[in-house]
Amino acid sequence: MAQKRILFVDDDSIWREFAEILLGEFELFFAENGKEALDKIKEDSFDLIITDTEMPVMNGKELIIYLKAHFPEMSIIMISSLDHYKNWADGQGICFISKEFFISLLPMEVKKILN
Secondary structure: OOOOEEEEEOOOHHHHHHHHHHOOOOEEEEEOOHHHHHHHHHHOOOOEEEEEOOOOOOOHHHHHHHHHHHOOOOOEEEEEOOOOHHHHHHHHOOEEEEHHHHHHHHHHHHHHHHO
16 A cells, blocks of 8 residues: 655744654655645645644645645645634634644544545
8 A cells, every 4th residue: 555645834844853753654745835835736646734824925724725725635734833723724624733732643633534
């Protein structure tokens, strides 16, 4: 079975490093903002997009709105240190993980979505 492909979008290298450690069993790709992520999504296919909210150029909310309109089948996890995004994510039908619980929840939620 092919290894699942995840695009992790965050402008902070520390969170990208955490993702690499936590999700090492998957094929990981990285982008530093929503625009960079869209460029990669248009060129390649991914099983899951994990995106932060606050980033330069194009933020995570803008990225998710675009993905929902153009790739409605795409699985998405929104991560943020700003918990007020949770209600918005719930309304979009996507998983939200507070960065406060990132280390403990991310691997479990990814496996749940990809299995």
